[in-house]
Amino acid sequence: MSTPVLQLDSLERHFTASGGTVRAADGVTLTVGRGEVVGLVGESGSGKSTVGRCAVRLDEPTGGTVRINGTDVTTMSRRSLRPLRKDFHLVFQDPSSSLDPRMTVGQIVAEPLRLHGIAKGEAARARVAELLAQVGLRPEHADRHPHELSGGQRQRISIARALSVDPALLVADEPTSALDVSVQASVLNLLADLQRDRGFGCLFITHDLAAVEYLADRIAVMYLGQIVEQAPTAELFADPKHPYTQALLSAAPVPDPVTQRTRERIVLSGELPSPLAPPPGCRFHTRCPLAVDRCRTEIPALRTLDSGREVSCHLVADDGTAPDAAAPRPADAETSLRTIPHSRPASA
Numbered sequence: 001m002s003t004p005v006l007q008l009d010s011l012e013r014h015f016t017a018s019g020g021t022v023r024a025a026d027g028v029t030l031t032v033g034r035g036e037v038v039g040l041v042g043e044s045g046s047g048k049s050t051v052g053r054c055a056v057r058l059d060e061p062t063g064g065t066v067r068i069n070g071t072d073v074t075t076m077s078r079r080s081l082r083p084l085r086k087d088f089h090l091v092f093q094d095p096s097s098s099l100d101p102r103m104t105v106g107q108i109v110a111e112p113l114r115l116h117g118i119a120k121g122e123a124a125r126a127r128v129a130e131l132l133a134q135v136g137l138r139p140e141h142a143d144r145h146p147h148e149l150s151g152g153q154r155q156r157i158s159i160a161r162a163l164s165v166d167p168a169l170l171v172a173d174e175p176t177s178a179l180d181v182s183v184q185a186s187v188l189n190l191l192a193d194l195q196r197d198r199g200f201g202c203l204f205i206t207h208d209l210a211a212v213e214y215l216a217d218r219i220a221v222m223y224l225g226q227i228v229e230q231a232p233t234a235e236l237f238a239d240p241k242h243p244y245t246q247a248l249l250s251a252a253p254v255p256d257p258v259t260q261r262t263r264e265r266i267v268l269s270g271e272l273p274s275p276l277a278p279p280p281g282c283r284f285h286t287r288c289p290l291a292v293d294r295c296r297t298e299i300p301a302l303r304t305l306d307s308g309r310e311v312s313c314h315l316v317a318d319d320g321t322a323p324d325a326a327a328p329r330p331a332d333a334e335t336s337l338r339t340i341p342h343s344r345p346a347s348a
């Protein structure tokens with residue numbers, strides 16, 4: 001297997017705040033293969049952006065490792081990182097914040113080409129025209145400034161800029177959520193087309209379950225700083241194992257009129273607990289409709305099931321048998337705990 005474009009190993013990003021330590025990312029292990037789109041989902045505050053920012057070293061991890069194309073960049077200085085920066089880019093939620101208002105679109109898109117010594121002068125101008133065409137803009141847009149363009153056009157420009165140097169990895173953090181609903185689909189389609197044509201790896205961070213189902217090959221689900229489930233997209237949507245994933249996906253619209261897939265809506269009680277003081281045992285137990293005593297005291301490891309999928313839940317058996325969070329009855333939960341064989345840690 002070729003080296004993944006992104007490898008996060010036990011990634012940690014803890015922030016020191018007045019109330020203590022915020023465990024925004026707390027042991028995240030994740031890979032993005034060459035040409036693969038990995039979706040990162042989870043409710044607001046679960047740590048997705050923190051992981052995305054650490055992955056492109058816009059933020060400093062406090063533990064674990066970040067490898068890009070096999071190179072450990074976790075503690076590399078800005079200076080040593082500079083030549084590698086061509087390989088990875090982040091597309092932000094709000095394009096206005098990442099585009100310099102004093103520069104023309106042409107200068108914005110050409111800047112990475114110049115910085116990495118790839119093209120200048122006429123060659124850079126020709127490349128910019130080509131890139132603008134690829135993102136659905138006209139050559140004359142090169143002379144405009146970001147404020148003269150719509151939100152959708154600005155996001156197309158940040159995508160053109162990010163892809164100008166042919167990166168191996170693109171981290172897209174909610175790339176459409178700041179846009180009008182009417183243009184979200186066209187920007188997503190553009191990303192999907194470019195990804196297919198150019199084959200870059202992509203970490204796609206989103207709240208939009210329909211978008212992630214459409215774009216991602218694989219999905220990782222985050223809860224309170226940790227990954228609780230990872231699976232190929234179709235398998236995750238067809239058969240979510242973790243009670244949190246079941247609840248999250250139960251809120252998704254049913255996009256396929258042929259299969260008429262339906263899911264009973266699972267409404268979780270309470271808010272996401274504070275990452276300043278995560279609950280003991282399974283972090284999800286305070287909101288899990290299936291939680292049993294073991295969940296309150298014993299931390300479930302993220303383990304690989306027989307099928308190769310990964311899940312961290314005491315109630316999911318190695319053969320993938322999982323209880324249904326939509327039909328919780330205390331007796332069921334206790335029964336499933338007793339009847340499902342668990343792979344317990346050696347020390348337990």
Ligand SMILES: Nc1ncnc2c1ncn2[C@@H]1O[C@H](COP(=O)(O)OP(=O)(O)OP(=O)(O)O)[C@@H](O)[C@H]1O
Nearest residue numbers: 015017022024043044045046047048049050051275
């Ligand atoms: N610089 C910081 N200092 C202190 N806490 C922070 C900092 N940045 C993020 N956090 C906290 O870390 C947690 C995770 O934040 P993060 O933005 O990564 O979540 P998210 O899943 O991306 O949320 P959203 O979907 O709303 O963007 C939150 O509790 C947030 O308040």
